[in-house]
Amino acid sequence: MAPFISIKNISKKYGNFSAVDNVSFNLQKGELFSLLGPSGCGKTTLLRILAGFEVSNTGSFEIDGHDMDNVDPADRPVNIMFQHYALFPHMSVFNNISYGLRRTSLPKSEIKSRVEELLELVRLSGMSERKPKTLSGGQKQRVALARALARRPKLLLLDEPLAALDKKLRSDTQFEICKIQEQLGTTFIVVTHDQEEAMTLSTRIGVMNEGKLIQLGTPKEIYEQPQTSFVADFVGEISFLEAVVKENKNTHWLMQAAVPIYVSSDSNFNVGQKVKLALRPEKISLTSRPTGNINEFKVDILDFAFYGAGTQYRVIGPEGVKLKLYQSHNQPSKANSPMLKTGFVNFSPEAIIVLES
Amino acid sequence: MNYFFQRFGRQIVIWLPLAWLLLFFMLPLIEMINVSFSEARRAVPPYNPAFQFGPGGISFQPVVDNYYLIYEYWEDYLWPAVNSIRLAFFSTLYCLLFAYPMAWWIARSNKSLQHILLILVLMPFWTSSLLRMYALIGLLNPNGFINDILIWAGVTVIPIQMMQTDFSIYAGMVLTYLPLMILPLYASLVRLDGSIIEAAADLGARKWDIFKTIILPLSIPGIIAGSLLVFIPAVGEFVIPALLGGPEQLMLGKVIWTEFFRNRDWPVASAIAIILIAIIILPIVYARYQDKEGIS
Numbered sequence: 001m002a003p004f005i006s007i008k009n010i011s012k013k014y015g016n017f018s019a020v021d022n023v024s025f026n027l028q029k030g031e032l033f034s035l036l037g038p039s040g041c042g043k044t045t046l047l048r049i050l051a052g053f054e055v056s057n058t059g060s061f062e063i064d065g066h067d068m069d070n071v072d073p074a075d076r077p078v079n080i081m082f083q084h085y086a087l088f089p090h091m092s093v094f095n096n097i098s099y100g101l102r103r104t105s106l107p108k109s110e111i112k113s114r115v116e117e118l119l120e121l122v123r124l125s126g127m128s129e130r131k132p133k134t135l136s137g138g139q140k141q142r143v144a145l146a147r148a149l150a151r152r153p154k155l156l157l158l159d160e161p162l163a164a165l166d167k168k169l170r171s172d173t174q175f176e177i178c179k180i181q182e183q184l185g186t187t188f189i190v191v192t193h194d195q196e197e198a199m200t201l202s203t204r205i206g207v208m209n210e211g212k213l214i215q216l217g218t219p220k221e222i223y224e225q226p227q228t229s230f231v232a233d234f235v236g237e238i239s240f241l242e243a244v245v246k247e248n249k250n251t252h253w254l255m256q257a258a259v260p261i262y263v264s265s266d267s268n269f270n271v272g273q274k275v276k277l278a279l280r281p282e283k284i285s286l287t288s289r290p291t292g293n294i295n296e297f298k299v300d301i302l303d304f305a306f307y308g309a310g311t312q313y314r315v316i317g318p319e320g321v322k323l324k325l326y327q328s329h330n331q332p333s334k335a336n337s338p339m340l341k342t343g344f345v346n347f348s349p350e351a352i353i354v355l356e357s
Numbered sequence: 358m359n360y361f362f363q364r365f366g367r368q369i370v371i372w373l374p375l376a377w378l379l380l381f382f383m384l385p386l387i388e389m390i391n392v393s394f395s396e397a398r399r400a401v402p403p404y405n406p407a408f409q410f411g412p413g414g415i416s417f418q419p420v421v422d423n424y425y426l427i428y429e430y431w432e433d434y435l436w437p438a439v440n441s442i443r444l445a446f447f448s449t450l451y452c453l454l455f456a457y458p459m460a461w462w463i464a465r466s467n468k469s470l471q472h473i474l475l476i477l478v479l480m481p482f483w484t485s486s487l488l489r490m491y492a493l494i495g496l497l498n499p500n501g502f503i504n505d506i507l508i509w510a511g512v513t514v515i516p517i518q519m520m521q522t523d524f525s526i527y528a529g530m531v532l533t534y535l536p537l538m539i540l541p542l543y544a545s546l547v548r549l550d551g552s553i554i555e556a557a558a559d560l561g562a563r564k565w566d567i568f569k570t571i572i573l574p575l576s577i578p579g580i581i582a583g584s585l586l587v588f589i590p591a592v593g594e595f596v597i598p599a600l601l602g603g604p605e606q607l608m609l610g611k612v613i614w615t616e617f618f619r620n621r622d623w624p625v626a627s628a629i630a631i632i633l634i635a636i637i638i639l640p641i642v643y644a645r646y647q648d649k650e651g652i653s
Contacts, residue, residue, distance in 0.1 A: 051555075051559060052559075053555055053558075073555075073558045073559050074558055074559070074560075074561045074562060074563060075561075078559075079559055079560065080555075080556075080559050082552045082555070082556060083552075084550070084552065086550060086552040086553045086555070086556040087553075087556075088553060088556070088557070088571060089553075089575070090574045090575055099557070099560050099562075099570075100560030100561050103560060103561035103562055103566070104561065147556075147560070148559075150560075151560065151561065
């Protein structure tokens, strides 16, 4: 099956600076795809290329088999929701949402009923005569979404859709965007620097850094199997251990970090090879007494932060190895006592991600 | 001292400019109203103040003769008034047409260039307006620079009459008042968020459509401010039409000047000035009143 959205070898240079560096990926119809990366990684530039505001130096962009290269932004079946919404301040909510429809040959009655439908969709019925400045942040965001959806684009681009909202509203809105996307079946590309937002929203994530697309996969793949230490570090909390491959023991590899560590991995390593071991905080357990686990060592507790549902610790082990770990409060544990100064950490060989050093 | 500023600092900041305005703007205006209701006489000053107080106590004897005179001879004043408003209106319009693209261009250039361009816009204010008018005469004269070039290029054989026409007056007006139009327009255009324009383009609007539906409506405050700044002084303008216009260009400014200095009839001159102010201010007050009504 031919991909619905095809992005091939897109590059954009400003002088010597590569904003977007040879990015390619395909999307199926109805996907909710996130471009995740730190600010300045080129994700917004890529979005602006797709919207038609910037022209790429090389590469092609096809929707449903149609090349978009020489298509004016006004004619692309692509709409964008801007980071700060860019609502027209002098127009009512109705006129904002209908702006795109009034540029088509649709009859007035049809436009009216479509706007009503959209207002219902974003739960703003009855607000059609309000001016943007009288709306709350969340309402503005929903008007912007309705306006961008009004022309029924084949591809909707969302630039940091939740960045301007406060935390509580953000999680509500996240689910709402997912719901609307599912309902309409429109293909979404969301640009975000917030890994949590990318994880919860998307069917697939593309992680970008310095203009390049580094890794593409489902949120689970990105989180559990990061391919580079950048991805591992950017998506979620993680601790790194420098290690050397010692020997292969049937099912496990023995690796020498500050302490010997057993790793379960399908990959092949050469003895003496330097690697980087990565550990997610929630995969590490903290106990007050040794448990006899295969990977276990004693640590001093540096500090901890209470998160309600759990506590995050920073601990220091032999030879100054620092780890971050997260203990869920789902069962009462002595280890969670703030009086604890030292303890034992353990983790299973399967929990360890091996990255190139 | 420190305590004094803490206690009264805010009051000083408010009252000092207010006192200035009262002293040098309000009082002269009140005095002018006073003169306009006074009786003319052959003396120094050449009027008998309607309101005065002194050693002889307070006296208040207003006369409406001056206004009545204008009413009686209204045809003599109507033409200069219409002419003034016509010239001011078209001067404002031409300023707007020239200033809008310039202000747009300045507002859309990068920050460092913006500063340079704004200084260039203000540069003409650094030389006397009178000097600039004489420079313009030097350009527009029948044997001036522009005609010299046109004759040399073979465009015309005899010099084109540019001085003492509407054209020369508008050239002088636009030259003088253009910065007053550019600055408020720039101020409203520079605040216009670029992503709003991109959003319109994204939603299917073409260039002219974007201008009509987004840029123009959002710059209306700048258009109004700039138009007032140009129109108000242009209505009363005396120097530019006197220097650049023909003798038939009778404007209110010229009429007031004649009443003051030729006829030495200060009360009538003041009355004309007051009427002129009323003509200018009443529409603005009305517009603002309408505006407030619209909001509530």
